[in-house]
Amino acid sequence: MGGPKVSVDVPDGEIARVVIGDDVFEVNDAVLVKAPGVRERYVGRIVSVTVDKGAVKARICWYYRPQEAAGGRKRFHGVKELFASDHFDWVSVNTLDAKCEVHALKDYVKLDAVTEYDFYSRFMYKSSEGKFKPEKVPVFCACAEPYNPDRFMVHCEKCHDWFHPQCVGETHASVSKVKEWTCSMCRAGKSPMM
Ligand SMILES: [Zn+2]
Ligand SMILES: [Zn+2]
Structure with missing residues (x-):
């Protein structure tokens, strides 16, 4: 993989943050994640960062876009809507592209300006069952x-x-x-x- 080199000068184990270029990615940050052949970057939240034999990996809890979830995109889904999910993956920190914000809907509607880094989430999507929480809004x-x-x-x-x-x-x-x-x-x- 190309991209900026991630320098690691720490022993194997969990770390709280990783510096990539000018960006500092920390546990709990919402991030845009690059994937080969995918135009729209994925969105996730960093759950942990681990050094494993010099390679730095981040455990990501994914946000789903409505079209990626069971039932697909509905008319009431906004363009910046994401679903929190129970789907986790380890990714190389080289795929972390930028930090972003996933707001609660009530906070999102109060934003003065919505940038490409602003999203909102009001549903939790259980990806293994194809079910949403809350079921009713x-x-x-x-x-x-x-x-x-x-x-x-x-x-x-x-x-x-x-x-x-x-x-x-x-x-x-x-x-x-x-x-x-x-x-x-x-x-x-x-x-x-x-
Ligand atoms: Zn109506
Ligand atoms: Zn009326």
Whole structure:
């Protein structure tokens, strides 16, 4: 493998961090991992770093992209969504490309700017069983889907549900014109059971 040489001047065993070029990778860091023939780098978290006969290896707990997990990518999955998983591998630290951040969804939505190094995770994916935790999350709108931070939603001042404008026959522009928007159910006096 090419890439920068990782200098190791320590005896075999666990180490807390490894320096590669200008980057310091530490246990618990989220990282982008290069893989041959894969355009999109993998995302994982460093669980441990070990020196084994001079070679430095990192144990990685992988994050899955929705299209890599059972069921595939759904409409409610955001482009920066990842699933924490129970899938671990040892990789050479030469494959560690850059550090990144995997936020909780509630923190991700508060970011002023989302860079290529920002992701979020709200589900834990048990890769061996193809199952997710939690199994149920709150749903919104007439479509009854979980929140997708990439899709604009409008808040109903009466029932306090959130709606995608296009799910209730409106547009981003039409709901933005209204100061205190209410959904068609509330306007018809039939507030949905909350
Ligand atoms: Zn909807
Ligand atoms: Zn309403």
